[in-house]
Amino acid sequence: MNLSGITQTLETINIRPDEIHEEQLSEAFRILLQLIEDLSENNEKLKAENQKLRDEISLMKGEQPKPDIKPSGKKPNVDISSEEERKPKNTPKNKKPKTKKDKIKIDRVVVCEVDKDILPDDAVFKGYQDVVVQEIKIITDNIEYRKEIYYSPSQNKTYMGKTPSEIEGEFGPGVKSTVLTLKHVANVSESKIHEFLGNFNIHIAPSTISRILTKNKELFHQEKADIFRAGLLSTGYQQMDDTISNVHSQNHYAQIVCNPYYTAYFTTPRKDRLTVLDILRGDPDGESRSYYFNEEAFGMMAEFRLSKKLIDRLRDLISGKTLDESQMQKLLEIIYPTPDKGKNNRTRIMEAGAIAAYHQQTDFPVIPILLTDDAPQFKRLTYEQALCWVHDGRNYKKLHPVVPVYHETLKKFLGMYWDYYRKLLEFKETPTSEEVEALSAEFNELFSTKTRYPALDDRIIKTAGKKSELLMALKYPEVPLHNNEAELGARAQVRRRDVSLHTMTKDGTKANDTFLTIVETAKKLGVSAYAYIYDRVSKRFCMPSLAEIIRLKGVSGMDYDAG
CATH class of the missing domain: 1.20.120 (Four Helix Bundle (Hemerythrin (Met), subunit A))
Structure with missing residues (x-):
């Protein structure tokens, strides 16, 4: 009998132990019902494990495993969403829809005249009825720059006219901005970008598209760094989550840090506590990680359940000292001369020192409250933690x-x-x-x-x-009750992964993080990502930076006392 059959049978019997007055009999039924529940759960786990083993045997024999065919017209019973339950009760209905006409920019006005020949003699002009039609034009604007050349025999020098500052290479800022927008806003693959441009007679090689997407992006990388710093200062809390990423066919993790004003992305090979801390320190590669051993660090070691004997020894060796990575590793070699001994304790000592150093830093914003799920890597990093x-x-x-x-x-x-x-x-x-x-x-x-x-x-x-x-x-009433901001950020990365399975190079991974940060932040701030990218690529810099907008929209933080 399957689970559905068991449930139907129990519904028919309709046993309710709480309604049985005899205590012994009531307790006996409770035990029996729990046995049914436990056995049913264990049976489902065994069935799944058995099928997995069958599939492995089939693969070893060179056969195909059992196909995972979903029943048509039915959703699998794995929905763990709480959206319906969380909806506010008595929500007002039939809200008047907002008009979009006020948001549309009118580029030109065309008067549709009435043929005067069909009008009767008594027809009187009564004005106009306006109809707004949205239209778009995609046309080339190929320019041949004729650079004047002068030669001075007396100076033995050639003088040549210069192209505008925004022109670099064979393609203008419009083409480059379109490539970046198609990739990072519309989530279009590079091959389809090439196909799209070809349809409009832009002759560009796939390798050139790849270079436009990944090379010489220092300006945008700095924009991302500025966004992150401004975002950390804009609220007294931050939110964080992670999701799977892929770099050259190797599993990595996309770390998402955000609040209502920005979303920043960092791809890392690991997602342990030290990695997360490096991101929060503004040093995602961990190149300048330091370790500070004060009373906070030693107290944290006790929380990590390191022995008092070990903590006392460390206190004698390094109390009040700041160590860099090289010095930290030498200390661990002294404490644990055998490389395969004390691996967990080594990590806990490093974590305690790194967290204490983070709390003391002054050159980069320190987060007082972090809102996350209950994953272990997020714990103890900040003065306080909020859960979703x-x-x-x-x-x-x-x-x-x-x-x-x-x-x-x-x-x-x-x-x-x-x-x-x-x-x-x-x-x-x-x-x-x-x-x-x-x-x-x-x-x-x-x-x-x-x-x-x-x-x-x-x-x-x-x-x-x-x-x-x-x-x-x-x-702190400003702190959200849920981590949806970070989850939405993770979904953007997942959608990117659906189209582009992985990045192939370090430059590609860094560019992906940078432009996801810019695009998702622009969306939150109500800024056109295309207009912003074009403004930067064309070197016009007419638009304020996203970091500046964050500073204007954000607040200096909540009234938080770290002590």
Whole structure:
């Protein structure tokens, strides 16, 4: 019998232990129902593992594994989205749609005259009825520059006219900006960019398109660095997430740092805590990483469960000292002369020193609050960490009970979960100290619920343990309740990966990060990415930098006390 059959049978029997008055019998049914739940879950895991082994055997025999054919017309039962549950209740409907006419720039006006020959004698002119039609023209503007040449016999020198400063090579800023926009805004592959330009009689080699996309982009790389610094200063919190990236067929990670004013991308080969810290320090390659061993560092080592004996030895050797990477490695060789010993402790010592050094730096903004999911690499990096309610809620959506009474219990609890979430949203609009106390108490009450569904009760206990991180908005109402900003940034990288499976070179990877940063930030700031790219490529610099706009839109940060 499959899971569906088990569920149908249990629905028919309709056993509800809470409605059985005899305690012994009620408890016996609870145990039996939990056994059914556990066995069903284990059976599904074994079936999946068995099929995986069958597929591996088939491949070893040179045969094809079982095809993953999805049932037509049906969505797989893996939806862990909470969008419907999070929607505000009693949302006003039938909002008047906004007109787009005011946003359209009129380039020319054409009067459609009435044939006077068909008008009767008493016809009177009554004005015009305006109809706006949007149109676009794609035409070449190929220019032959005739550079004058003069020669001076007395000076033995040739003088030649110069092309405009924006002209470099055989292609003008319009072609270069179009290539960059098609790639980074429209997400078009290089081969299709070549095909598109060919349709308009632009004769350009694929290798030239590749160079336009990746070479001589120092100006834009500096723009990205300026965006990141301005973004870090624009709010008192930052958000972060990561997703898979691919560099020359090797798995890498796209790290996304953002807030409502910007999104910045950094591709790294690892996603450990030190890598994330390097990004936050403004040194994604880790070239200038330092380690500072003060009381914060030694306290963190204790939190990492390093032995007191080891911490005391380190305190005697390096207390109050700052080490560079070379000195750090020499210290670790002294502590652990055998290379394969103490690998985990080595990492924890480095993390503690690097985090303490980050908190002391003054030449680059230090983030006080980081909003993320619950991944370990994000922990302890900043003075405080906020956690995403949507990520936490997904853990409940991953529960798929076969016992009907458990299903009802889960549905009921999720209703209370998202009702509480909506109360937090309302609090953020008009925060008061009275509401802080009330919502804190309500959290304690909600997440001390005992449902008699063991898997759900375990999940509730885990959420209760994250109270301070989930309720960071009670302390700082500016901090979002969810990490959607970073997730949307990750989706942009995923869409890029769908079209261009991987970057092939270091230059290509760096350019990809830079232009994703510029394009996604421009989108947030309401700036035309094409216009901005053209302004920079043409060297006109008529538009303010995105970093400047961020500084104007942002704030200096929340009233945060790191002490």
